[in-house]
Amino acid sequence: MDHIAAHNQSSKVAMPPTKLGNTTPNTLHQRMSEIVPNRLSDIRIIRTKYGKGNLGNVTVDMAYGGMRGIVGLIWEVSLLDPEKGITLRTHSLPELLPRLPRGRRGSEPMPEGMLWLLLTGEVPTKEEALGLSAELAKRGVVEPWIEDVLDQCPKTLHPMTQLSYAVNACQHSSKFAKAYASGVPKDTYWQYYFEDCLDLIAKLPLIAARIYRNVTRAEGAPPVGRGLSVDVSLDWSGNFARMMGFESDEFDDMLRLFLTIHCDHEGGNVSAHTCHVVSSALADPYLSFAACMNGLAGPLHGLANQECLLFIVKMREELGDNASNDQVEAYVRAIIKSGQVIPGYGHAVLRKTDPRYTCQKEWAEMHLPDDPLLKLVGQLFEVVPRVLAEGGKVKNPWPNVDAASGVLLNHYGLKETNYYTVLFGVSRALGVLSGTLWARICGLPIERPKSLTSEEVVRLFGPEVSPKM
Ligand SMILES: CC(C)(COP(=O)(O)OP(=O)(O)OC[C@H]1O[C@@H](n2cnc3c(N)ncnc32)[C@H](O)[C@@H]1OP(=O)(O)O)[C@@H](O)C(=O)NCCC(=O)NCCS
Numbered sequence: 296m297d298h299i300a301a302h303n304q305s306s307k308v309a310m311p312p313t314k315l316g317n318t319t320p321n322t323l324h325q326r327m328s329e330i331v332p333n334r335l336s337d338i339r340i341i342r343t344k345y346g347k348g349n350l351g352n353v354t355v356d357m358a359y360g361g362m363r364g365i366v367g368l369i370w371e372v373s374l375l376d377p378e379k380g381i382t383l384r385t386h387s388l389p390e391l392l393p394r395l396p397r398g399r400r401g402s403e404p405m406p407e408g409m410l411w412l413l414l415t416g417e418v419p420t421k422e423e424a425l426g427l428s429a430e431l432a433k434r435g436v437v438e439p440w441i442e443d444v445l446d447q448c449p450k451t452l453h454p455m456t457q458l459s460y461a462v463n464a465c466q467h468s469s470k471f472a473k474a475y476a477s478g479v480p481k482d483t484y485w486q487y488y489f490e491d492c493l494d495l496i497a498k499l500p501l502i503a504a505r506i507y508r509n510v511t512r513a514e515g516a517p518p519v520g521r522g523l524s525v526d527v528s529l530d531w532s533g534n535f536a537r538m539m540g541f542e543s544d545e546f547d548d549m550l551r552l553f554l555t556i557h558c559d560h561e562g563g564n565v566s567a568h569t570c571h572v573v574s575s576a577l578a579d580p581y582l583s584f585a586a587c588m589n590g591l592a593g594p595l596h597g598l599a600n601q602e603c604l605l606f607i608v609k610m611r612e613e614l615g616d617n618a619s620n621d622q623v624e625a626y627v628r629a630i631i632k633s634g635q636v637i638p639g640y641g642h643a644v645l646r647k648t649d650p651r652y653t654c655q656k657e658w659a660e661m662h663l664p665d666d667p668l669l670k671l672v673g674q675l676f677e678v679v680p681r682v683l684a685e686g687g688k689v690k691n692p693w694p695n696v697d698a699a700s701g702v703l704l705n706h707y708g709l710k711e712t713n714y715y716t717v718l719f720g721v722s723r724a725l726g727v728l729s730g731t732l733w734a735r736i737c738g739l740p741i742e743r744p745k746s747l748t749s750e751e752v753v754r755l756f757g758p759e760v761s762p763k764m
Contacts, residue, residue: 369734383412392654400530410427492731
């Protein structure tokens with residue numbers, strides 16, 4: 296995009312002054328304010344030059360088939376290539392992970408660095424990431440009545456339902472909703488959106504940790520109550536771990552890795568797309584993200600990591616610790632024959648092993664080589680792709696992100712599988728809120744694809760079939 300960069304030198308657009316009342320400007324906000332005008336200028340040029348470019352034909356099968364293969368969205372922060380895997384702002388995960396800054400503690404990247412990258416397109420310096428960490432810690436406050444509402448939830452209410460409930464409730468403090476109602480100019484929307492996104496990301500560890508503590512409390516024990524708060528000396532992930540009640544440095548590092556790699560996966564998956572479409576109606580980030588979490592809670596999407604560990608644990612119960620690959624294969628075949636899927640395998644877009652699986656497996660091999668569940672993860676990798684590939688029905692027989700994550704969490708004592716999707720959701724906030732904020736920066740309009748009825752399909756293509764409905 297050199298021509299675009301050159302054009303930028305002569306076409307800087309002055310940003311409107313921030314009108315955010317008492318909010319202290321932060322370094323990320325400053326950097327965004329510098330980047331946004333240039334990027335908007337790039338996009339104007341892209342649209343002028345390529346606006347009439349054809350992105351492909353849409354067939355009736357695609358419309359019935361979950362819109363697979365239809366390109367109809369702009370998602371600035373990440374891209375999924377079926378063969379090359381995920382790129383986050385043009386960086387592949389294996390290339391990016393060593394480059395992201397580490398914090399004052401631990402050896403894994405800080406998720407704050409990933410957030411900076413997704414929002415700005417730039418790998419931050421350690422100082423920038425630490426500054427963002429401090430900014431998030433300062434913003435990490437939840438209104439006490441929301442804490443009380445969470446404490447009132449029955450222990451048996453699914454943690455994802457509680458998360459969605461609490462995020463919706465936080466909408467009470469939306470700066471964007473307030474600014475919109477007061478009639479601020481359109482080109483300043485993103486600034487209020489930015490504020491809400493950062494506030495929401497900062498609140499999530501508090502909310503999610505409270506949910507964890509409440510759902511895991513002993514029978515008859517009281518809920519968390521007042522007093523759970525962010526420690527400003529810890530990073531975002533460290534705070535989350537500590538508030539959940541985990542103390543070990545190794546757990547902290549595992550969680551940093553988990554939260555960093557689960558953040559984003561292009562814009563068309565259920566959770567990202569839901570956030571995008573809800574936000575396109577100018578619903579604020581809280582409403583948009585709560586909707587996104589409801590999508591993530593579906594068993595074919597984010598709930599798969601819970602299903603995956605349960606699958607491996609059950610297989611171990613049935614086959615024991617010394618199962619041969621032949622026994623694992625017979626087990627897998629029986630599951631498929633009974634009409635169930637093998638959790639952790641397959642993908643709607645990827646056509647190779649998910650790099651997020653690979654880096655978690657490598658972590659596990661380094662830190663928990665003797666875990667019996669890890670041995671089964673390895674055996675499944677040897678068996679499942681070959682079995683799924685038979686018959687050619689499954690488009691991607693390779694493991695996805697969920698095939699190894701549960702084993703890591705379980706190893707460190709986080710054994711409540713119905714909580715796993717909450718961890719995924721906290722990480723996903725970094726990606727979906729970044730992508731959605733960029734949609735607001737670009738001023739993308741309300742989303743409204745056209746739908747058809749089956750009768751209309753027949754009318755369009757021929758009278759020989761007459762649906763009886
Ligand atoms: C991820 C997933 C939902 C993608 O779905 P998709 O895009 O429709 O996948 P495909 O086009 O390859 O599906 C074609 C067929 O293969 C089957 N298939 C796909 N993955 C399978 C798996 N892991 N085990 C068994 N069968 C599988 C599908 O159920 C479908 O069968 P059908 O035609 O009888 O309905 C699917 O692979 C799946 O259910 N995987 C297991 C759950 C999981 O790990 N989800 C997390 C995703 S990150």
